[in-house]
Amino acid sequence: MKYLFQLGHQPQISAAEITAVLSLHRFTASSLHHRENFLNLETDQQLNCEGLIEILGGTIKIMQKINFANIADYLLTKKSEGKIHFSLSGPDSRQLALEAKKTLKSAGCSVRYIEPKNTATILHNSLIQRQTDLTIFANEIFVTKAIQPFEEFSQRDYDRPQSDNKSGMLPPKLARIMINLAQIPKNAAILDPFCGSGTILTEAMVMGYGNLIGSDISAKAVADTEKNLEWTKDNYLLSPISYLLCESPATQLTKHIKPASVDAIITEPLLGKPLTGRENIEKLQAQTDELAKLYIDSFKTFAKILKPGGVVLFIIPKFLYKDEWVEMDCVDKIKKTGFKTVPFEILGSKSVEHLTYHRPDQHLARTIWRFVKKVSVDHLSAPPGISPC
Ligand SMILES: C[S@@+](CC[C@H](N)C(=O)[O-])C[C@H]1O[C@@H](n2cnc3c(N)ncnc32)[C@H](O)[C@@H]1O
Structure with a gap:
């Protein structure tokens, strides 16, 4: 089966997420083309596209190849359903669409071509139900099977009761991508030790993870996370889910959480003061050193x-100074606290040690790393379970 994924605005991250999710669900997939915002895959089994789009954070559309030589032949199979509404994307799409329209009209069909402006156009014209949102890619025709539930993401981003614009919020789609990159089962105990207003925990809750722990040095952040988790529960009608929250510096979590009891830590830590782009290099370097120390000390606790x-899954920021990035030298020191890095596989590309999330208007980029705690004999006998914060 051949599929085409339209990737979000950070295509490398989106492709790594798809690779991680397909591998977690034991699908064998090989890449046919990986071009800019598209990943074209061949799989050994049929994909449940509607289910998959509900899981992924970085994919805009999932399309499946149809075995028709031209668009008009395919659309003619829809003739019995009444007026044919369709849209077409890809090279020369407008001209090809007009030619198809002419052919369909001469075959006695009533037909309307809809310019493919954005995903909202597709939804409002029910083109998914009609199976008539088409894309031409590598000389093959694909039909859209599922589209990102972007209204739900934006509801969670903008309508939740508490947000913290000062310390910054992770976009919910990126939170979801990080959770997927962790490749963990639904019963995993997930901790966010810098939970802020709880974006990672709320996204994990929506995805069906039911063993959540959040902590933050700030009492307000902990209270905000609680309000947002309750709001998420109410809005998404989720079955009872337990979570634990505590106010604590990340470096002192052993006072609240039992040794060797957490399966995954997924977090965006303190990223430093918001930057204007006018900071001098000494200031940036001082901030970088301070954050590196916090991260290394936090990993000493994570190891326990x-x-x-x-x-x-950990974000390490880098900062733009003039045209150069000021990077943080902490990965080797983190590894010495008992971790190894695990590169991200990407179908159709080489695996990478880390992924980078950056928007052109920002002076900060987030690099995403995956560390795994090395197995050591001392920890194997530690009792599982979480003690209340
Ligand atoms: C960038 S924010 C996290 C935002 C979060 N991902 C969200 O979307 O809401 C970083 C958080 O780290 C917290 N923090 C700062 N220093 C800390 C420390 N030493 N230990 C634990 N939390 C800390 C801050 O209070 C802040 O809420």
Whole structure:
């Protein structure tokens, strides 16, 4: 089966997420083309596109190849359903669409071509139900099977009761991508030790993870996370889910969480003061050193509370100074606290040590790393379970 994924605005991250999710669900897939915002895959089994789009954070559309030589032949199979509404994307799409329209009209069909402006156009014209949103890619025709539930993402981003614009919020789609990159089962105990207003935990809750722990040095952040988790529960009609929250510096979590009891830490830590782009290099370097120390000290604690083989999805920022990035030299020191890095596989590309999330208007980029706690004999006998915060 051939599929085409339209990737979000950080295509490398989206492709790594698809690779991680397909591998977690044991699908064998090979890449046919990976071009700009598209990943074209061949799989051994049929994909449940509607189910998959509900899981992924970085994919805009999932399309499946149809075995028709031209668009008009395919659309003619829809003749019995009444007026044919369709849209077409890809090279020369407008001209090809007009030619198809002419052919269909001469075959006695009533037909309307809809310019493919954005995903909202597709939804409002029910083109998914009609199976008539078409894309031409590598000389093959694909029909859209599923589209990102973007209204739900934006509801969680903008309508939740508490947000913290000062310390910054992770976009919910990126939170979801990080959770997927951790490749963990639904019963995993997930901790966000810098939970802020709880974006990662709320996204994990929506995805069906039911063993959540959040902590933050700020009492307000903990209270905000609680309000947002309750709001998410109410809005998404989720079955009872337990979570634990506590106010604590990340470096002192052993006072609240039992040794070797956490499966995964997924977090965006303190990223430093918001930047204007006018900071001098000394200031940026001082901020970088301070954050590196916090991260290394936090990993010393993570090594104690994580189970052996436990995973950490962690954001390390880098800062723009003039045209150069000021990067943080902390990965080797983190590894010395008992971790190894696990590269991200990407179908159709080489695997990478880290992924980078950056928007052109920002002076900060987030690099995403996956660490795994090395298995050591001392931790194997530690009792599982979480003690209340
Ligand atoms: C960038 S924000 C996290 C935002 C979060 N991902 C969200 O979307 O809401 C970083 C958080 O780290 C917290 N923090 C700062 N220093 C900390 C420390 N030493 N230990 C734990 N939390 C800390 C801050 O209070 C802040 O809420």
